[in-house]
Amino acid sequence: TEVFDKDLYETNDLAGVVTGLAWTPVGGDILFIESLLSRGKGGVTLSGQLGDVMKESALTALSYLRAHSDEYGIDYRIFDNYHLHIHVPAGAVPKDGPSAGITMTTSIASALTQRKVKPHLAMTGEVTLRGKVLPVGGIKEKILAAKRAGIKEIILCNKNKKDIEEITPAYIADLTFHYVDHVDEVLKIALLPEKVSKPIDFVFPEEKKENVLV
Amino acid sequence: TEVFDKDLYETNDLAGVVTGLAWTPVGGDILFIESLLSRGKGGVTLSGQLGDVMKESALTALSYLRAHSDEYGIDYRIFDNYHLHIHVPAGAVPKDGPSAGITMTTSIASALTQRKVKPHLAMTGEVTLRGKVLPVGGIKEKILAAKRAGIKEIILCNKNKKDIEEITPAYIADLTFHYVDHVDEVLKIALLPEKVSKPIDFVFPEEKKENVLV
Amino acid sequence: TEVFDKDLYETNDLAGVVTGLAWTPVGGDILFIESLLSRGKGGVTLSGQLGDVMKESALTALSYLRAHSDEYGIDYRIFDNYHLHIHVPAGAVPKDGPSAGITMTTSIASALTQRKVKPHLAMTGEVTLRGKVLPVGGIKEKILAAKRAGIKEIILCNKNKKDIEEITPAYIADLTFHYVDHVDEVLKIALLPEKVSKPIDFVFPEEKKENVLV
Amino acid sequence: TEVFDKDLYETNDLAGVVTGLAWTPVGGDILFIESLLSRGKGGVTLSGQLGDVMKESALTALSYLRAHSDEYGIDYRIFDNYHLHIHVPAGAVPKDGPSAGITMTTSIASALTQRKVKPHLAMTGEVTLRGKVLPVGGIKEKILAAKRAGIKEIILCNKNKKDIEEITPAYIADLTFHYVDHVDEVLKIALLPEKVSKPIDFVFPEEKKENVLV
Amino acid sequence: TEVFDKDLYETNDLAGVVTGLAWTPVGGDILFIESLLSRGKGGVTLSGQLGDVMKESALTALSYLRAHSDEYGIDYRIFDNYHLHIHVPAGAVPKDGPSAGITMTTSIASALTQRKVKPHLAMTGEVTLRGKVLPVGGIKEKILAAKRAGIKEIILCNKNKKDIEEITPAYIADLTFHYVDHVDEVLKIALLPEKVSKPIDFVFPEEKKENVLV
Amino acid sequence: TEVFDKDLYETNDLAGVVTGLAWTPVGGDILFIESLLSRGKGGVTLSGQLGDVMKESALTALSYLRAHSDEYGIDYRIFDNYHLHIHVPAGAVPKDGPSAGITMTTSIASALTQRKVKPHLAMTGEVTLRGKVLPVGGIKEKILAAKRAGIKEIILCNKNKKDIEEITPAYIADLTFHYVDHVDEVLKIALLPEKVSKPIDFVFPEEKKENVLV
């Protein structure tokens, strides 16, 4: 039979689009986090019928990257001179929970650096403000959904390793797992060194300076 | 008998007015998205008793166009110096759902470019922040409503092709269908190259510059 | 017996006051839309216990006039340098619905132009953002209320003509009906060319200019 | 027995304090509207557990005075450079309704002009944005409360005259009634020409001017 | 047995901390109002699970002091250049009602003037915007709580005198009562002339001035 | 058996991360308060599904430190030029109550000073705006959770000493208790003199100065 979502065969030549894994009452599913920057004044728009916890998750990811912009080669002026919109399709499906934390961090980081995201990669894990990755639930269903969608590599919290060890090895033989403790490891794995083919050429207003009259 | 809505026989010499297709409990219907720019400070007003999902849909369409303004020949200064109002008549009928996504994108794009919209054209489809078009429901009822209203061409998501293939061919023989995957294709079809007869002559305040005293 | 509302015999020498027609569970009634400008920063206050739909109706009317200010000889600087308050007495009666759309447009337009409103005139009709006038309900009851209050002329949507044709001709022999499709026609009928006797003398702050030092 | 509220015997040497008449489920009562200006940026604070209708009533009164500041000798700069607080004691009693409209207008006008309010005067009446005074209910109970509190003069809407005519003349022989149609008449009666003994000496920041370099 | 709250034996060498008296369903209690200023832009934070009426009470106290800053030797620039936080411990106990009005006024006044508050003093009374003190309930229970906590002097509204006269004289022999009509009397009693040992040294940004070029 | 939370064995070389003790319906638990500063305009973000009381607790802690910045060697310009985000993992667990007050104060203080937090230390206690530490409940369960997580030292309010005295001495022999009355004592104990290895190098925009033309 046909693969459920053809989405994964699309190009990865678009900054800010990252694949996450979701648990739903009817099984696991993949989801996409889309982050997009446009010239603006530093605001943030969240859409996709996100619940409170998921909104906080997005703001936490953003604060982490803002505080660590130097380490990731992000020009801090972007935060004040561009508008960030984070959307999670499909637009009518309510979504909540903290497990998209590392996916959101990766999506925003890709938008801010304009670096490509590794193809055929998915991830799931909560992230705290200091970058610590926390384990999440529904791992088995999520792995199933990932396989169905053609995913090859998966990033999980180290503390979720035990959930993988309970799955029949043959079933996941063609999947590569990355276990992490910190979101820094996530970004090292997920963000490729090269930029997308049409990266944003960030522009900033001239910094205001005082008149100097001599 | 008389055609239900005479609205479609009106001129298309007005930027920002695009025909969408809606599903309602009592059958399909056409609806109009109206986008209007006036001098202002970059705010957005949404009216027509729009629900959460539809409001997010409008903001997502706007962010897409804002981030891709260069590609569509849109002066980015419009976003900060004009106010955008999006209205969906009739004003007292509550409306919701993501399926007006591509209609909203086209409506805003027409307002921003002041280009005419192709006449006798209707469309329905969700759009994500990266411009991907997603399939929507109620296709059969929507096609019925479009015919009744004198529509000649319809834009749908590629994944909705199968819904059209289930309709008796003779019934839709006089309709042209455009199947798309990306909102960029939608705009290529829907926006005519010529501008409306009285396009807005966009004006911007002088950019602030620093005194240079020598 | 005495005429129900003596309000109509008042002078029309006040900008921004326009008579509308309302449907209520106990019959039709006339209502007044009052628009008032005062020096400010461009904000809008709505009062009179207006519901969501009626508030959106006011904002839509305002956006229409803002976008078309040139056509009506309105100085666009008013929108940023004056505060607009729209009130609908009586203050304790909740009101909702889109049918005051053309009345609100006329009221705001009269305030912005300081032109007199035609006396003994009432109107009812929804208006969309592109200025299209839509039909409304309760026509019969509204006409009754208008007669009772001494109204001589009534503006209605063309599509409401059929509702008037169902009323016994003798009953409405002393009323003149204007059927319109666009709010532009409404304003042509409702706004007299002369200004009120004490029109606001609009003042604006000096436009900011850059120092030019040579 | 003792008079219920000794409040009325207090001095009227305080700008912004005006006596209103309220209807409550347990009979009429007097209430005080207190308006106070302090240096600020033009904001408004409303307190005293005011309901929606009463809050709108305050904003309508304020807009009226703002638009007509010239006629009352009010420096329009006060509106942007002072903060207006309107409080209605007692602070824990919920209050609502439009009937304090003329009382609020008088209170704000007294604060803005620093003129004394006529002593032993009370009033009740709705006011619209164009200054029209509308009749209100509970007149009988309100008059009773006014007498009990030592009030000598009362301002009412002309249309409330009939409510007074239903009261036994002997009972109200010691009260003077002023019937009005417009808030302008209210202010003429209620505001004395002299200022309070310690009027605010309004100060304004220097108006910003452009550099003029020659 | 031990005194319930040792809090009162603490130093009064801290500006902004004032003791109030509260009525609760299980008896009277003392409470503390804490006001603290820090450099900022004039905002106000209220905390301690305060209800609507108590929040309005705080804003009314603030407006009173702001309008009368000259009389109390308060530099009006503090209001725009410092942030005021008012907290009422314990943080998890919901509190409401207007009876902390004079306590809040005293607390804010002490913070603004950095003057010490008289030790072993408690107070309870509503205050209106013009500074009038209104009587409050639960006096008996409040006096009991005050005695238990070691309070020596109590400020009450003149109209609450009758409540004290109903208490057995011997029981309150060691308490001094101050009956007041106006918050000005409260501040005269409660604020000592000397400042706290480490008063805030208020600093203000240079006032902006226009360039004068000759 | 394995220790419940390995989190405590992590480095303390991260500013702003402090261990608190929480009471839950199923027993005590440790929690982490994470404070993070990034360049911004002085705003505050709170996340972790915090309830009203806990949010107020965070704002109270912040106001205390802002008002006392001099005493702790905090550059007051940080408050206006950096954004503070406070997060309490796990992100999906609702949390409320005032008992994290001293933990929040310590966390924010560590972020503001970039000083290390003492390792193997936990704390619980409400804090008021004047810095007074108040006792909290659930002490027994919290101590149990602290032991299980490898905590060595615990800070409590002096008034909670009696709760500790009710625990079998042998059980808590390996724990050191610090009893305090003021948050100043908490910070003296919890903040080590040395800074984290990669402290933020705070930068501030040039202070605006007036042109001086001679």
Ligand SMILES: [Ca+2]
């Ligand atoms: Ca799917």
Ligand SMILES: [Ca+2]
């Ligand atoms: Ca929630």
Ligand SMILES: [Ca+2]
């Ligand atoms: Ca239709």
Ligand SMILES: [Ca+2]
């Ligand atoms: Ca919804």
Ligand SMILES: [Ca+2]
């Ligand atoms: Ca009427």
Ligand SMILES: [Ca+2]
């Ligand atoms: Ca509604």
Ligand SMILES: [Ca+2]
């Ligand atoms: Ca009374």
Ligand SMILES: [Ca+2]
């Ligand atoms: Ca209400």
Ligand SMILES: [Ca+2]
């Ligand atoms: Ca107590």
Ligand SMILES: [Ca+2]
């Ligand atoms: Ca309440």
Ligand SMILES: [Ca+2]
């Ligand atoms: Ca735990």
Ligand SMILES: [Ca+2]
């Ligand atoms: Ca709560």
